[in-house]
Amino acid sequence: MSRGNTGLAFMRRTRWRYMLLGMLRDWVREDAQTLIYIGKVLLACMLAMWVSLRFELEQPRTALLTVAIVMQTRTSMVLAKSYYRLIGTLVGIATSVLLVALFAQERVPFLVYLSLWISFCTAGSIVFRHHQSYAFVLAGYTICIVGLPATLNPGHTFDIAMTRLSEIMVGLACASLVSALVFPQGVGELLRNAVRKRFRDFSRLLCSLNREKLDEPAGQAATLRMASDIFELEIFHASSSMESSHSRAYREQLNMLNSEFMAVSTSFHSFEQLMRRLHTSGHPQVVDSLMVLFAPIQSAVLTHRREAQDELEARQVALTIDALVQRWPTHLNEVRSSLPSTLTDNEKLDFATGAELSLRILSELHAYVHTYASMRKPEKMGISKPRRSPRLGMHFDPLAALLAGLRGGLVFAVMSFLWIACDLRSGIEAITIATIASTLFASSPAPGRTVRQFIIGAVIGTALLYICNFHLLTQAQGFVMLALALCPAIAIAAWFTTRPAIAVIGSGIFIVFFLHIGFNNVFAADPVNFINEAIADLLAIMLAGLFYSLIDLTNDLWSRTRVAQALRELIRDACIQTPPPARAKLEAHARELLLRMGSARRVADAKDKEVVDWLLSTLEISQAVIALRLELDRTDDAIIRSSIDQSLLQLARLFAQPSSTLRRSAITSIAASIEYLQSKAPLGIPNHGQLLTMLHFIHGALLDKDSVLTPIAPLEDSSIPGALRHA
Template sequence: MNTPALSIKAQLREAATDWWRSDAPTWVYVFKMVFAGLLALGIGYGLDLESPRSALITVFIVMQPQSGMILAKSFYRVIGTLVGSAAVVVFVGLFAQTPELFLLASALWIGLCTVGSAHNRNFRSYGFVLSGYTVALIGLPSALHPAVTFDSVMTRVSEIMVGIVCVGLVSALVFPQASAPGLVRIIRGRFTAFVDMVSATLGGTADRKQLEATNARFVGDIIGLEAMRSSAIFEDPEVRLRSGRLSRMNSEFMALSTRVHALHQLMNRLHANPAPSARVVIEAISPYYREVQPLLTRASGEPVMSALDAADAALKLDAYKRELPRRVRATRHTLSEQCQSDSAMLDFDTASELLYRVIEELHAYTLTYASLTQRHHEREQWEHSYAPKTSMTTALIAGARAAIVMLALAAFWIVSGWPSGDVAVLNAAAFCAITSAAPDPAKATRTVAIGVLFAAVAGYFYTFHILPRLDGYWMLASALMPVLMLAVYLTTRPAYAGYGLGICIFFPFLAVPDNFAHFNAAGYLNESVALVVSLIVTAVAFMLLLPPTTDWTVRVLEKQLRKQVVDACFGKLAHLALKFESGTRDLMHQITMFTSSRPLLRQKALGWMFATLEVGHAIIELRNELQGIRSEAPDLLPASAYAALNRLREAIPALFAQPSAATLSAALAANDATIAEVQAAIGPHYRERSERHRLQRTLSYLHFIRTALLDEQSPLHTMRAGGQNNTTGARHAT
């Protein structure tokens, strides 16, 4: 008879457990942020600050789920506010007597800050936003009353500091949610996913679409890991001790994923080649690929996951790497006796060289992952951090847009004499900067505007019907809590985050009284209209002034993506590979954000990313090899070979700068001529093994560049006249 009751009890327990795991963290976060906000408001009243609501708004502006993110955002908010405050003092001192010049200088400053915000990543961009916003927030009232400028600056900084201290303490002490566990999950999940991809790629079970989807996901993982690492170092000393290794892992992961993709593409081209020699090469090299997966598998048969497992895998990879060259030489000797085809030997040399590089970089990546178990390790010495690559064109457009919007509203304010025109100006300037980095800024601004409308209606009800009946801080906090909890909860839901942000910021702005409360219905309506109008004008500006969601923006980013190959050809070799890898993926991440609803554009850009990575990476490797030859054995190549290499170095950038059938044909001709020169330098005569190996590596890079240019799935394929290429150097083609 107790069975049904027990069953119901078990179901209730299971439901409670599921709720605790899924929804409870959200509600804990909501209560924490509301508590921190009301605490900051109470302290502001207690300290007799001029506008305690600024402390409350600061809490909601910097709120983030993890403590590290809050500390990072707070740090840049303080820096931005201090820089903006200094700018206010300078502008008021120079232009207080001429409002027009003051507004012009402020618009230029805000435009520059918006450029900085769009050009930077993570919370660093937020510091630029605050630097510009502070000039509008403090500078506009101060320009009307220059004598109180210093007092206004000190008051503003004090209010912000109260909010930051409150949100930081509450986040760290009340049910703290650290960033480090999430960082560990990302690292472990990415390593496991990458092991699966390597096993599938080298085992021959991965198709191109699957590989493209995986690589596209890895682009987001790389940028997400870097963002979380830069936040976690603020809260966790253990993460700070490993920050160099985490950055190193990101760099090694980018290089390794590029190498694995290149090897997969080369094998795909071999499989697509109907020539019998291609089949011979596949049969010769494939056994080596099948040997890689066991190296990344534990004794129990499960894939390597933790850093402890990675230590054992690193030992196996090291032993395999030491034996690989000897075994490949033996296989090559056997292959040369079976097959007299130059193209087959070139294919084998290129595939074996790529395989060795994959094993070498996989070993380094695994070593770095294994080193995370130790607090101090020699692999921590890594100074080459992730280098983002933002389009300066789009950043300048965002800055110009913010300046134009501010000047237009400022002109209307001066001409009309609108009492709340300053509110419209500073709010429009702030949201032009804040939403400029969003995938669809106009849509983001519209959702915030709807939240502002709700805040205006609810704020009017609170201000004129509830606040007059309240007595003291505790009653005020109780009255504010329901709306604030709703607003914070909405920010945790991606579809409603814009509405929640509008309520979080503007409901306190309109409804929370200053220390000297005053009730002015006309002033309230003026400010509400100013807020809504400023957001409408901002949304219209995003839709009319070179909107970032147009195909033109994607084409600009795509052109800059291809320009990465130009940088690979002519950039300084020091740290060039890392800059190339991170810059290419950062640009692709931006394109992915702008093309979320346009899969065809995204697919085309993804094709250019892979073409850029393949050719650019091979060019950098070729340049490194040639630098070694020039410095150690300059006579290894004749003058004609160096001349051919220089012509190739000119032809490849021309192709990616202006892709066309003519530039593609010129690049292929230059590549064929260079291959012929290097083959002649190798010759049939005797050479030392190290010299021959050096020349074969050079030849392998050149051959891989050719196969990448001829890839039928590359965007370059459509530029070949009639789908066919010239027959010059056909014997080298895969």
């Protein structure tokens, strides 16, 4: 009994030990990281304040604000953001000095040119992404920090500019130093974990295709989330070059991986759509045969009956796919020979189209898996110079950028008018914070919600400011007491910034708190001025929010219509542009249009469903069109070239101006090309099968009753001859 009790007690102690260790790991992975980040923000702020006071800089709060703005959880992101903040600041200061020199005695022309400059910088923040966008934002509102105070005393413009630059550089240096020396965290492991998760998710999506799933509504959320990861990962790997030369090589591989993932995910979506259409139209034998054909691909991405967890297991998957590529022709012939003899010519063409898409998925998956597997210590695998990856480029709506610039300029102009007309005592601070709000959130996918959170942060920051200015700073004696007075507000704001859903609230607290903290190198507590500044801040932010509501580039019918039109233009370009656009560039363009609008994060919203459907339709059809045109370039038959060119022209007209008439014309023209190809002997045309299957795929997509074309270009069965419906 005693031995049994001893064993039971040992098991209980072991269970408790493992439970405590698990809790400790969870705490280190989550809560400890938050505490470390808050501690680093506090340390960097205190260091910046000490250096600023030590060198008697005019406004230590500018250095503190700089630390708060550039501080990130990852060291390389702090370095990258600091680098681009310095560039933006230098450009903004140089422009301020130039404008003050030109219009020192002319207030109105000076403010007009400042408004134009802010419009330009706001538009630039829309055109560029990530840290480059942030540099434009800095160049915009730095001109308020330097240029507006200089208008009151033009003779001291250079001194003001150099002082602000010195304070900002102190903040950048302190943030970078603390981030690099105190528990430094690189983005390398973060990138690897994100890449691994995306591979697992895609493998799971690939294996989930079965007969039962074809009865369910088409799933979009998983595909779009993985697609949006492509551009979200750019935020991290754009900063990776700040870490090491190995990180820069890893970035090149990641670009290649993104391109290959876009290709294989688009091909899989096309195959899934084809299977749904065949299932809906009643071709069970073809669907069963294609599922048998596709099954080895689904099995190949698994290792030990689960998705590959890392690059090492991906190497095993790569070997399995290598073997599958070698035996694919044999497997295809086996499945083709088992097709029922009762299949019609149209059903045989359906199978050939599915087989062609399966082969494309296998080829693209082969490249994707090999690139992913090679990302495990590439310098030890002989991959010192990875393949050149296609650049994603920049894709944006010029009109949206123009309207964003107009909005930023109008906010500045209206606040400047109120400053002059109402003689606001806190006019400069109000103009500055309005400009910050109108430029900083211009590229946000939901600027209206972002501004509302910023207002909440401003209110909390004002309350903390009141407590700090009139209850804590008045009792502070020496640097230690001063630091203790500031730490609670800094810690609260830093905690908010660690929560992605409410991070903007933390930014609002930081900006309002540090813009109006009651000390420079000399302490001053003025209740009347404090109330004026608080009212002016809230007025300025609400004005920016009002203009975001009036000129909303992300959430109204006009914006969704513009994006849908831009997506249709991509299909038109794929049809008629000479030479045809690169597939990777076109896919990146289509995905980024949606991501800039924010719809990729609102997949479930009914109002965004049409735009999401247009994206998927664009990827599906443009891929087939580009493949068709590449095959057409290898064809010498003039009649075939002329027939397919005419079909592509009709397709381009349809997507340029969708209508029922043009949809019927495109279907008729493509059916005629299919009929002519079927009448030709395949032996006379080397790529006869590829041309036929791509035409058949496009034809089926146009006939699909669930197509996104149907609401704006309805197609009645009675309007299409039966021969064309089953071509």
